[in-house]
Amino acid sequence: MSVFDHTPGRLSALDAEVVRLVRPGGNWRDLPADFDSRRVEQIRRSAAAGDGSRSTYYGKLALDRPSYTVSTYFNRPGNGCYIHPTAERLITVREAARLQGFPDAFRFTGRGRSRYLQVGNAVPPLLAYQLARSLTAGCVIDLFAGAGGLSHGFAWAGNDVVLSVDNDPMCIDALRGDGHVAAAERLDLGDPDATEALVRLAREALGGRPLATLVGGPPCQGFSTAGKNLAADPRNRLVFAFLEAVEALEPACVLMENVPALMWKGRRTVLDELTRRLGALGYEVDVAILHAEGYGLPQLRRRLFIQGRRDDVPAWPAPHRQVVGPAQPGSQPGWDGNDLRPRPVDVEEAISDLPATPASDPDEAVGYARSSMSAYQQWARGELIAGDLIPELAFVTRAAQLRLEAVA
Ligand SMILES: C[S@@+](CC[C@H](N)C(=O)[O-])C[C@H]1O[C@@H](n2cnc3c(N)ncnc32)[C@H](O)[C@@H]1O
DSSP states (O other), X not given: OEESOOOBOOXXXXXXXXXXXXXXXXXXXXXXXXXXXXXXXXXXXXXXXXXXXXXXXXXXXXXXXXXXXXXXXXXXXXXXXXXXXXXXXXXXXXXXHHHTTOOTTOOOOOSTTHHHHHHHTSOOHHHHHHHHTTSOOSEEEEEXXXXXXXXXXXXXXXXXXXXEEESOHXXXXXXXXXXXXXXXXXXXXXXXXXXXXXXXXXXXXXXXXXXXXXXXXXXXXXXOOTTSOGGGSGGGHHHHXXXXXXXXXXXXXXXXXXXXXXXXXXXXXXXXXXXXXXXXXXXXXXXXXXXXXXXXXXXXXXXXXXEEESSSOOEEEOOSSOOOSOSSGGGSTTOOOOTTSOOOOOHHHHHTTSOSSOOSSTTSOEEOSSXXXXXXXXXXXXXXXXXXXXXXXXXXXXXXXXXXHHHO
C-alpha cells in the first residue's frame, strides 16, 4: 500500500530556522525577540497593534489537537499553522488532504499551486457526505467543483454525480481521473453565455432523469453594496451565476457553500439577496455555519452553507463530536454545548502513519510508515467506508434548533 502527493512546500533557510525553533502547538511567539525576519516583525507589529493575535501564523501543529483551517497556502509557514508536529518540514499535500477528509486513493494533479488549491479550496468530502445524507439521494450536479470535495461526499452518500463543472483544467483532470463523477467539464461560469452551455451539458448528463440536488461553492467576495444592483457587480457575478443555474435547472434541492464572512454584519447583502431569491423560486431556505471538527474531521474549519429545498424543510446533520469554541453557537445546527460527545479527531490520529521523510516528487509512491492507529487512518487508507467511520447521524431542522435554544 502506498500514497502519492507526499511532498511539502520548500523552506527558505530562515523559515527552516523557524520550523526548528517553534514548539508543537506553538507559533511565531516562540521565536526570540531579536529573530531577524521582516515577516515575523510585521506579524509582531500587527499583533501589538491589536489586529488579532495572529496565533496560527508560523504555527506548528500539535499531535493531540485538530489542525486549524487548511487554506490554499499550506506551502507557506508564515500564513497559517502548517508546520509538521514532529518532522522539520511543512505538512505535505497528502497530510493536508488527510486533514481535509480526502481518502488516500484520491490523486491531485498539476504543478505549482494546483494541488494546494485543490486541497485547500475543498469542502471536506467527509463533511459533504454527512450533508448529503440529510437530502434525498438522486442525480447531482456540482458547479465550481474544484477537485470535487462536494462531488465525492455526495457520491459516497449514494447520489449519482452526473456532472461536475469548473474552469480550471487541473481540477477537471483530477475529477476525471477519480471515477466518482460521471462527467467533468471545463466551463467559465462567469461567461454571460455559460447558463445556456450548462443547460445543454446538464440535459445530456441527466438523460431525462430529474435533478435531485444542485451543489456548488462559487467564489464570492461578499461585498456590501446596499442599494445597488448586487447581481450586476462583477465581484458577485459567480455567486449569482449559481443562482441563474438554479433557475434554469430547477433542482429539488440546492446546497451552496461559502465562507462564514458572508454572514457578517455589514456584508450580509449578498447572502440576504441569495436567500430572498431562492425563496422567490419556491425553496424553503436555511443558512448554517458548520464546524468540521464536530463531524469527525481533524480540523477546525468553519464554513457557511445555504440549503434550499422544495421537497421538505431544510435539515442538517447534527455534530457527533465536540465543537470547539463556536463563535456563533446558534449558527451551528444541533449544537447544544453537550460535552458528552467525544472530543474531535486529532492530528496524530489523522496523519501519524505517514512517513516523516517526504517524497521527492508528488507522483512518487511512498509506503506507510506504520500500521493504522485510528479508525480515521483506516478510513483514509480504504480499510473502512465513510458509513463505518461516521456514527448514525441525527438530523435537525432549524425550527428544532431554535426550540432547543428557547429551552436553554
Ligand atoms: C472554493 S472552490 C470550490 C471547491 C469545491 N466546492 C470542492 O468542494 O472541492 C471554487 C472553485 O471555483 C472555480 N472557479 C473560479 N472561477 C470560475 C469560473 N469563472 N467558472 C468556473 N469555475 C470557476 C475555481 O477554479 C475553484 O475550483
